Amino acid sequence: MSALQAKQISRSYGGTRALSEVSIELLPGSIHALCGENGAGKSTLIKILSGVETPDSGEVTLNGQPIPLGRVHAVEQIGIVAVHQEPVVFPHLNTVDNLFVGREQSKVGGLWLNKKGMREQACQIMHSLGETFSLDIPVGQLSLAQRQMVSMGRALLQECRILILDEPTASLSARESKSLFATMDRLQQQGVGILYVSHRLEEVFQLAQQVTILRDGQCAGTQPTSSLSRSELIRMMVGRPVENPSRQQKKTKSKSDKPILKIRGMRRDPVFQDIHLEIHAGEILGLSGLVGAGRSEIARAIFGLDPVDEGEIWFEGRCLPEGFTIQDTMAMGMAMVPEDRQREGLVLPASVEDNLTLPSLIELSGWMGMHRKPRHEASRSLIEQMGIKTASRASSAQSLSGGNQQKIVLGKWVYRQPRLFILDEPTRGVDVGAKEEVHRMIEQLAAGGSAILLISSDMPEILRLSDRILTLCQGRIKGEIASHEATQEILLQWALPEERDALS
Amino acid sequence: MKDGFQGLRLGKWMLGLLKQRAAGLFCFTFLALGLVSLINPAFLAWGNLRDIAVQAAPVCIISCGLMLVLVLGEIDISVGSMMGVLAASMGAMVSATRWGLSPWIAVILTLILGTLMGALNGWLIAYLRVPSIMVTLGMLTALRGVTEVIMGGTWITDLPPGIRYLGTGSWMGLPICLWVCAGVIVLSTWLIHRTPLGRRIFAIGSQPRAAHLAGLPIQRVKFLVFAWTGFLTALATLVSVPQLSVVDSGIGVGMELLVVTCVVVGGTSVNGGTGHLSGVVFAVLLMTMISTLLIFMKLGENATYWSRAIQGLFILGAILLDHLVRSKKSS
Numbered sequence: 001m002s003a004l005q006a007k008q009i010s011r012s013y014g015g016t017r018a019l020s021e022v023s024i025e026l027l028p029g030s031i032h033a034l035c036g037e038n039g040a041g042k043s044t045l046i047k048i049l050s051g052v053e054t055p056d057s058g059e060v061t062l063n064g065q066p067i068p069l070g071r072v073h074a075v076e077q078i079g080i081v082a083v084h085q086e087p088v089v090f091p092h093l094n095t096v097d098n099l100f101v102g103r104e105q106s107k108v109g110g111l112w113l114n115k116k117g118m119r120e121q122a123c124q125i126m127h128s129l130g131e132t133f134s135l136d137i138p139v140g141q142l143s144l145a146q147r148q149m150v151s152m153g154r155a156l157l158q159e160c161r162i163l164i165l166d167e168p169t170a171s172l173s174a175r176e177s178k179s180l181f182a183t184m185d186r187l188q189q190q191g192v193g194i195l196y197v198s199h200r201l202e203e204v205f206q207l208a209q210q211v212t213i214l215r216d217g218q219c220a221g222t223q224p225t226s227s228l229s230r231s232e233l234i235r236m237m238v239g240r241p242v243e244n245p246s247r248q249q250k251k252t253k254s255k256s257d258k259p260i261l262k263i264r265g266m267r268r269d270p271v272f273q274d275i276h277l278e279i280h281a282g283e284i285l286g287l288s289g290l291v292g293a294g295r296s297e298i299a300r301a302i303f304g305l306d307p308v309d310e311g312e313i314w315f316e317g318r319c320l321p322e323g324f325t326i327q328d329t330m331a332m333g334m335a336m337v338p339e340d341r342q343r344e345g346l347v348l349p350a351s352v353e354d355n356l357t358l359p360s361l362i363e364l365s366g367w368m369g370m371h372r373k374p375r376h377e378a379s380r381s382l383i384e385q386m387g388i389k390t391a392s393r394a395s396s397a398q399s400l401s402g403g404n405q406q407k408i409v410l411g412k413w414v415y416r417q418p419r420l421f422i423l424d425e426p427t428r429g430v431d432v433g434a435k436e437e438v439h440r441m442i443e444q445l446a447a448g449g450s451a452i453l454l455i456s457s458d459m460p461e462i463l464r465l466s467d468r469i470l471t472l473c474q475g476r477i478k479g480e481i482a483s484h485e486a487t488q489e490i491l492l493q494w495a496l497p498e499e500r501d502a503l504s
Numbered sequence: 505m506k507d508g509f510q511g512l513r514l515g516k517w518m519l520g521l522l523k524q525r526a527a528g529l530f531c532f533t534f535l536a537l538g539l540v541s542l543i544n545p546a547f548l549a550w551g552n553l554r555d556i557a558v559q560a561a562p563v564c565i566i567s568c569g570l571m572l573v574l575v576l577g578e579i580d581i582s583v584g585s586m587m588g589v590l591a592a593s594m595g596a597m598v599s600a601t602r603w604g605l606s607p608w609i610a611v612i613l614t615l616i617l618g619t620l621m622g623a624l625n626g627w628l629i630a631y632l633r634v635p636s637i638m639v640t641l642g643m644l645t646a647l648r649g650v651t652e653v654i655m656g657g658t659w660i661t662d663l664p665p666g667i668r669y670l671g672t673g674s675w676m677g678l679p680i681c682l683w684v685c686a687g688v689i690v691l692s693t694w695l696i697h698r699t700p701l702g703r704r705i706f707a708i709g710s711q712p713r714a715a716h717l718a719g720l721p722i723q724r725v726k727f728l729v730f731a732w733t734g735f736l737t738a739l740a741t742l743v744s745v746p747q748l749s750v751v752d753s754g755i756g757v758g759m760e761l762l763v764v765t766c767v768v769v770g771g772t773s774v775n776g777g778t779g780h781l782s783g784v785v786f787a788v789l790l791m792t793m794i795s796t797l798l799i800f801m802k803l804g805e806n807a808t809y810w811s812r813a814i815q816g817l818f819i820l821g822a823i824l825l826d827h828l829v830r831s832k833k834s835s
Contacts, residue, residue, distance in 0.1 A: 084717055086713075087714075090707045090715070091710055091777065093707055098707075100703075101718065101720065102707075106700060113699060113700065
């Protein structure tokens with residue numbers, strides 16, 4: 001008899017299908033792991049199960065009763081509690097308030113909080129999790145791991161039948177992980193069903209009895225962990241061996257020329273350390289790794305958006321001065337396509353022309369300010385060159401499809417003819433046809449002699465486009481490989497954190 | 505249950521007190537008092553101190569509500585104009601030459617009207633998701649216009665004794681407005697520290713995303729806080745306007761700025777999440793004292809101008825202090 005059962009859950013965001021017809025069954029008193037690559041749909045599934053989001057179709061039942069979809073409070077009430085990846089904490093409130101807010105205990109019908117009772121219970125819960133920090137300091141002043149434990153405590157406060165944990169150990173040290181596992185063990189004995197999401201495969205094998213694998217928003221299978229090996233699990237996460245349209249046609253670059261970008265020992269605590277890399281003219285360097293491994297942070301640091309603590313960055317033979325800014329890097333010839341197209345890449349309500357000419361306004365202006373004619377010409381030629389499908393150059397950027405929006409983001413930099421492109425997830429949320437065009441454009445840019453740093457969670461994409469691939473794991477470079485030797489298995493193997501002493 | 509946390513509490517509490525804005529303002533207030541009394545001992549006379557308290561009371565009452573608005577991460581700059589409308593309508597209700605209602609009914613209707621205006625703000629902000637600065641800016645202008653319409657270019661001078669008593673009468677040796685103010689402070693303290701609603705206000709202001717994930721009723725809480733602020737504004741109007749014998753269309757002008765200043769100087773974060781009632785109360789006292797002080801320094805006409813300038817400097821100083829404390833914490 002299953003406790004929690006989700007049937008045929010589908011959910012789309014805009015045009016992208018995050019989940020399609022996913023079913024999962026969770027037994028009471030068992031730990032069920034949920035695995036999948038970045039963007040496979042794990043977080044979406046969890047948000048639906050915990051009532052934060054509503055599915056487009058499908059149903060979820062607890063002991064045969066349908067659960068109230070999309071209502072966090074009601075879902076908690078019937079005993080399904082989730083601990084989300086980002087800790088749900090209120091930084092200004094202390095631990096006691098953090099645990100109880102939203103389900104306070106009070107006397108006289110909600111007119112007088114039972115502070116003493118709440119405090120004692122909070123104390124008990126935090127003790128049972130092995131924490132001894134003061135309950136009175138604002139949670140914002142605690143460490144990330146302690147905040148995660150507060151978030152965990154909040155979940156335990158509730159009488160729960162189903163506990164959902166989304167990457168709970170991502171920010172925990174070995175000691176805290178150990179007490180978390182002990183708590184999970186205790187709950188399991190009490191008959192609580194636990195859905196456990198983790199990228200740490202060792203934990204999955206150690207803790208879980210069953211594992212469900214999600215791939216591209218679809219269920220790739222459910223298996224008992226005892227019948228799987230680590231490499232089999234990875235293969236299931238990656239999917240069938242993809243025919244690699246590798247890039248034999250690409251001749252090996254003459255390495256004699258000087259690198260366009262050279263980085264030595266770059267560090268920014270706590271997101272990345274000890275970064276060394278080189279990119280040559282006409283080369284595409286892929287940067288792979290899990291979400292949170294520090295890829296975007298490295299891109300931001302190179303482009304001058306975030307400060308670096310230490311390290312040298314050489315661009316075309318010149319060392320960037322300390323405290324360089326985006327104005328410096330743009331002037332030297334760098335360009336960046338940010339991860340979040342809608343928020344960081346575009347001015348959505350502005351016109352296509354405004355967006356395309358935004359980085360080049362000075363170049364397009366005369367002594368009396370902006371001239372209309374050069375801007376028109378620039379935007380017209382860019383629309384043509386990039387193949388942007390738009391009603392006119394005056395339509396607003398938000399009226400375009402994702403793929404065409406991304407072409408604008410690329411196009412506005414192309415006009416400046418930069419020497420280095422930093423592309424952060426250039427095809428996220430872009431449909432297949434437009435994806436192909438964006439890929440062709442990236443290859444053209446490289447063929448034209450620009451260096452390209454490509455960040456992507458899309459493994460086939462990174463394998464297809466890159467000449468070399470660096471893999472990051474927890475802020476460090478784990479390995480480098482030429483793309484014709486690389487496979488998805490190798491990259492994922494490197495990207496996953498290694499076994500830690502918590503489990504030994 | 506015996507726990508290891510209890511022992512730490514006293515020490516933490518003392519340290520917390522030092523860091524709190526209230527303690528700093530307390531010292532500052534007394535320092536200023538001491539200095540002035542050296543120059544002019546008349547400042548410390550009982551009558552003068554009482555006058556300061558009476559002047560501070562309505563500001564304090566509204567600040568108790570506005571503080572919660574700021575803790576939520578919102579703002580309300582319409583309280584001054586609300587006061588104008590409430591004063592005008594109350595005057596019109598009780599004036600024998602206008603509607604001539606009984607004072608009791610006028611008081612009740614004024615309180616209801618204040619709550620409704622606050623609720624309208626809250627509805628637009630919480631349920632229709634219009635930014636609070638825009639809603640209350642619109643209300644600031646619109647309600648001032650309504651005031652002019654009600655007054656019709658004249659003023660009301662025949663407030664009946666029943667209403668005048670609210671402003672000039674006293675009970676057990678203290679003016680009515682001080683009792684009301686004390687009541688509001690006690691009520692607010694209870695609301696903040698002892699009710700689920702109070703804790704939720706702070707939680708929502710602290711981290712709206714987490715509040716959403718935790719399933720808190722964000723919209724309802726916002727609505728209630730704005731309505732509550734409207735109610736308190738009506739209360740403040742009732743105890744302050746009858747202190748004078750005239751109601752004109754200029755009542756409450758600039759009140760919103762004074763109240764926001766007090767709440768921010770009192771240590772409430774403009775980004776939401778934190779605020780202490782004690783700090784706000786002392787800030788109100790300090791700001792009122794400063795304006796009285798300037799009169800005592802015999803600056804004559806200039807006193808009002810100076811008081812404005814100092815008000816502004818205080819708000820900038822408070823925000824700067826806040827910013828410095830925060831950037832120190834994060835580094």
